[in-house]
Amino acid sequence: MALRGPKVWLWRWRRNPLKRRADRVEAWVVLGVWTLTVFVGVLAGTTVSGSVEDGLARERVEWRPLVARLDERAPGRASENGGVSRTEQVWAKATWTAVDGSAHSGQLRVPAGSAAGTPVTVWTDPEGRQVTRPVTESQAHVRAFLTGGVAGIGAAALPLVGGRALRRRLERGRMDQWDAEWSRFGPMWGRTTG
Numbered sequence: 012m013a014l015r016g017p018k019v020w021l022w023r024w025r026r027n028p029l030k031r032r033a034d035r036v037e038a039w040v041v042l043g044v045w046t047l048t049v050f051v052g053v054l055a056g057t058t059v060s061g062s063v064e065d066g067l068a069r070e071r072v073e074w075r076p077l078v079a080r081l082d083e084r085a086p087g088r089a090s091e092n093g094g095v096s097r098t099e100q101v102w103a104k105a106t107w108t109a110v111d112g113s114a115h116s117g118q119l120r121v122p123a124g125s126a127a128g129t130p131v132t133v134w135t136d137p138e139g140r141q142v143t144r145p146v147t148e149s150q151a152h153v154r155a156f157l158t159g160g161v162a163g164i165g166a167a168a169l170p171l172v173g174g175r176a177l178r179r180r181l182e183r184g185r186m187d188q189w190d191a192e193w194s195r196f197g198p199m200w201g202r203t204t205g
Contacts, residue, residue, distance in 0.1 A: 060156060079131045080130060081126070085122065
C-alpha cells in the first residue's frame, strides 16, 4: 500500500519534474472515469425517469373506472365504535361489463356487510381486466424521479467501479516499478566514498 500525504487538489495536473508517465496516465484515467460516470449516470437516470413517467401517463389515459356489482353479500358487518360507524374493508367477488361488452369478474375491496348487487368502482385496462387505480400526476413525477435516481446511481456505479479497479492495477504496477528501482539503487546508498 502506498503512503499518501495530505490531500492536494488537482495534483495530477501540476507540473513536477518527478512526475512519471504512470502519473500522467492515472490523471487521464481519473478524468475519463469521472466524466464517464457522470455521463452514464445522467443518461440512464433521465432515460429511465422519462420512460416511467410516460408509462404512468399512458395508464392514466387508458385505465378507466367502471361500475361492478357484488355477486353475493360481503362477509362481516360494519362495526360501530362509540356511535361512530367504522367501515372495515373486505374482499368480495364482483362482476362488471367492459367497454367492448365482455363480462369480467374478480375480487374487490368493499365495505364489510355490503349487500349483493351493491355497485362498486373497479379500474380496468382497455381489455376490461382489473387493474389498480392509476397514480396521480404528482405521484408519477415522484415515482419517476426516484426510479430514475436509483437507475442513474446504479448505472454510474459501473464505470466508477471499473475505474477504481484500473487505478488499483496502475498503482500496483507503479509500486512494482518503484521496488525494482529501489532494489537497483538502494544498495548504493550504503556505500561511502573515500
